[in-house]
Amino acid sequence: MTDYRTPLIAGNWKMFKTGAEAVQYAKALKKQVADVENTDIMIAPPFTALSAVSEILRDTRIGLGAQNIFWEKEGAFTGEISAPMLISAGCQYVIIGHSERRQYFGETDETVNRRLKAAANAGLIPILCVGETETQREAKKTFSVLDKQIKDGLNGLILDEHHPLVIAYEPVWAIGTGKTASPDQVQEVHAYIRKQIAKNFGNMLANAIRVLYGGSVKPDNVSGLMALPDVDGALVGGASLQPETFSQIIHF
Ligand code: 13P
Numbered sequence: 001m002t003d004y005r006t007p008l009i010a011g012n013w014k015m016f017k018t019g020a021e022a023v024q025y026a027k028a029l030k031k032q033v034a035d036v037e038n039t040d041i042m043i044a045p046p047f048t049a050l051s052a053v054s055e056i057l058r059d060t061r062i063g064l065g066a067q068n069i070f071w072e073k074e075g076a077f078t079g080e081i082s083a084p085m086l087i088s089a090g091c092q093y094v095i096i097g098h099s100e101r102r103q104y105f106g107e108t109d110e111t112v113n114r115r116l117k118a119a120a121n122a123g124l125i126p127i128l129c130v131g132e133t134e135t136q137r138e139a140k141k142t143f144s145v146l147d148k149q150i151k152d153g154l155n156g157l158i159l160d161e162h163h164p165l166v167i168a169y170e171p172v173w174a175i176g177t178g179k180t181a182s183p184d185q186v187q188e189v190h191a192y193i194r195k196q197i198a199k200n201f202g203n204m205l206a207n208a209i210r211v212l213y214g215g216s217v218k219p220d221n222v223s224g225l226m227a228l229p230d231v232d233g234a235l236v237g238g239a240s241l242q243p244e245t246f247s248q249i250i251h252f
Contacts, residue, residue: 128168
């Protein structure tokens, strides 16, 4: 059953790097991870660099992801990008519902759900981001917040073990702060997420989906996180911006 859960180390570049910088990075990373065999790798550059980076990643095991997607295929939606556009730019993955999108761009579980459906229907692998804020954790609302994000986010989605879904648990208080959640906190939440998936979608899917941890993952804390039974990978922000550092994380 664990066959589906090849570890995935994913880099979310956020709004960093021009096209030329992205190309230089991709060339360097390609060399540094040429020896990697049993770990899936993904980088998510800004939209403007996707096509150029995809040329360099061709025939490597480094996957390409986008940082967002719109649910319509085309139309008068200024500034938006659709699934067919991402696929033609070389993407296999798309990050959906990152806390920065929820916090600064008004995304809700409902819009996240529409994006997830568009991505899944187009054959992209969605990486659904969930996580509580510090205030919510202090108010002991972590699990109810996650319940809602998962239930409403995945509402009506047709999922089975052959339609891969990745969930990234990113406690908002751990993003870019240098504060990683403790191994106990991470394992507790990841096991809970898997239990919720089992409840809503059955054990087969719960055992097949990958649950990544994100929030201040660095070369010196990644192996402790990856050793946890319900952690299947990492979604890395700041430490994914240098190929050397990201490569160290990939070689956890
Ligand atoms: P940092 O690794 O910079 O904390 O960011 C995590 C993140 O938001 C990845 O999506």
